Amino acid sequence: MKLLLQNAHIEGIRFYDAYRKNGGYQSVEKAFKMSTDAIVEEVKKSGLRGRGGAGFPTGMKWSFLAKPEGVPRHLVCNADESEPGTFKDRYLMEFLPHLLIEGLIVSSYALGSNATYIYIRGEYAWITDILEQAIAEAKQNGWLGKNILGSGFDCEIYVHRGAGAYICGEETALIESLEGKRGNPRLKPPFPAIQGVWMRPTVVNNVETLAAIVPIINMGGEEYAKIGVGRSTGTKLLSVCGNVNKPGVYEIDMTISVEEFIYSDKYCGGIPNGKRLKACIPGGSSVPIVPANLLFKTAKGETRMMNYESLSDGGFATGTMMGSGGFIVLDEDQCVVRHTMTLARFYNHESCGQCSPCREGTGWMYKILKNIENGQGKLSDIDLLWDIQRRIEGNTICPLGDAAAWPVAAAIRHFRDEFEWHVLNPEESQRRNYGIAHYADPLPMVGAV
């Protein structure tokens, strides 16, 4: 089932004419006939959960927005997309820029934002141009500017390009960055809904979340909620990378199993070169890595499905998270220690440095992992790593500390034998990989499903 990428293949859909011809901007026309409260109500009914990683219900978030008399409010679109494994927002913006613009206009109207900003990561330089062009087209055609469609509502959308900082995806760091400052996350409270950018009430939403507003308005919240299962409503974009035959961006309706997602030709198309699956990080680099045996079946023995609830079944002990939808697959020849080391290096590089556990702890973990990876580790290092991550988690200003701690914790939890092997076989571990070992059982047959 496709709602967002339905028209992605249409020639010229990146440009206004083709987009409009294929039903584009209808949701704006519909929304302007509704009251702003009614729109928020539809979004609530849809059950839409934030697609940026945290999965917070969007309608509820919108209803928290403070509306003090005479103070402007802002909607900010989070297009910072920097979590390793995640590149779905890029795809949306690159190929369907008008879908995002359309969602932004409806959302801005619902929230009363006359100046809406898209905060895009600095490296997506060419996408900035694509978006600016789409905005110009929308404006030419009367969808932006003053008194849009005679509704009395004014709206401008500006693209604000960052300059290389994962932390600016965190909403308060993003707000600081939008104010022209270092991307140091703010202490909460106050929450952005009360005092956000320029101390004005602000809603920050992910690109995909805002694009999903379009089908929600078009089909109605209740219809949208019928897609999917339980509290995982609607469709979700997944960006797949690592060792699969068909990496890329897929839209799923959250009712398929993980096994099907990996092995079916409709999606990832299995693992290349006839190799076996070793492990997977299904929701972007910060969510726990799970070995193959826990990926397809939960600890209770149920089939694991591609949705929020099922992926997190078992908690961190045996489960993982949907996160941002960055689906990273490791085949049997991959080294979990090395992979974890690169992630630790990433978080070390991206820590803003404000609070001590994250500033110091991320670097410490990286250095220890580097030692282990290079055959210079000690067995006690593994316990030390565990201890460091434990003392970072939950003790920092923003969730980047947790995001840095979880991958290390999960890797040790499930792959401790591989860490130990690295330490005990320093020379061999430089030459060959540990392989797949017991945790991959039971393995599906290649080409199954």
Place this chain on the structure above:
Amino acid sequence: MSEVQNFKVTIDNITVEVAPGTTILNAARAIGGEVAPPAMCYYSKLKDSGGKCRTCLVEVSKGSEKDPRPMPKLVASCRTTVMDGMEVKNITSEKVLDARKGIVEMLLINHPLDCPVCDQAGECDLQNLSYEHGSEKTRYEFKRRTFEKEDIGPYIQLHMTRCIMCFRCVYTADQLTDKREHGILDRGDHAQISTLLGKSLDHDFIGNVIDVCPVGALTDKTFRFKNRVWFAKPVDAHRDCPTCKGKVRLWMRGEEVFRVTARKDEWGEVEDFICNDCRFHKKETKDWVIEGPSVVDRRSVIAQGHYQGKVGMVKEQPRLIDQVIGKAPKLLMDIHSISDVNRPDVDLSQIEGPAHSDDFE
């Protein structure tokens, strides 16, 4: 005025009433003693300070009378306001003590082991903290991060290697001067305090960065016989100053004024910011009206040497020397027993130089 109903908050089983809007930390300070969490970055006189070092984390075991649910994570007491009926655990929480130990360790992994030669030795919040909450041995086996010492102007030296990124000096420059010239450059574990271009800090009140710095990262270049604060006696003094209130603390040995600082309260915060003129240029006894010996912070290591604890303390502190023996903390030295500097009968000119880290190997 007194219409506002005070909030009752219980910290480590001691209940106080405070005005709404008070932070947990300040409520705990109202109780005093060990109930007050250590604060390395918060500074009540600097707006927006706090929340960064995480040493003041506490457990909120009951949110409020209305919503008694505990808070899921430890919270920074310096930035969390109390609710009526809130219950907080500081030193009665295993979780807090464990987290704090971890944070102290993090603060120390890249901190130099040069306490014995550090200008701040004896009045360093980190030193005090590590000795109250840290473990004896570091588990960090890598090269420590180092920076070159830098003079930022004629009066202030920046020893970035010692900095713990509390941001206090930045807020000080922001809030006390009209033109901040130093700030935080780079990010993550490379972040540093700097002017970028080796500029000199120049403003009547910029000297206060020295007093707010919790460690020896910003020090007074005009301080004679640095790192011998051990035997300089603090006295309170004042003068009629056209720029500031002129209420200072002089650090003296005999008739000599070694340095001038602001007066600090029991939480190590200055009472009144002082101007550069008082701090850097008034180094004669005749410049000052001396009021008498200062009362020194109960947390300070110096307090152990010279003064009894303040009345009303929760617990008498054991003498430093008793605590150090047997613990052999690498970071803490007992300068009293090692260096002659603390022997008033020895003339300064006869002391070969300050103690050195090698002395403590």
Place this chain on the structure above:
Amino acid sequence: MSIKFSQEQLNKVQEVIARYPEGKQKSALIPLLHMAQDTFGGWLDAPVMDYVAELLHILPIEVYEVATFYSMFNTKPVGKHLLEVCRTGPCMLNGSDEIIDYIKSKLGINEGETTPDGLFTLKPVECLGACGYAPMMQLGKNFREHLTKEKVDALISELTAKAGN
């Protein structure tokens, strides 16, 4: 090089500032730093940052703080072409380490170094949001994806040839 934007650029500066509420012109800092870096030699020297501070009526230190925070701003000179190769997990799984090693040996430089002719700087970077098209590098405004040794060869010859003209 005199540090001054052209009139056209100055108009653009005003246009960017106007996107933000009045008095919040500091919000234009990052966009202006991008412009300045592109205009004045690919990096941000102190006088360039001072110039930006002047344009926005903010303190120079506020600019330094921001410029050193973001990884895309170079506060030291770099080669004409900055080869920014991603090496984070997903790219690593697809051989980014080999690509980096290959570039190193081909250009005879280490990570963070510039070739003697000033043409290339190699800078390993962290995830750029192209994980599904790994290995990859950022070159100027664009991404080069699905890298192979052959593609690296072709790219380097192309850029070297261009510089020769």
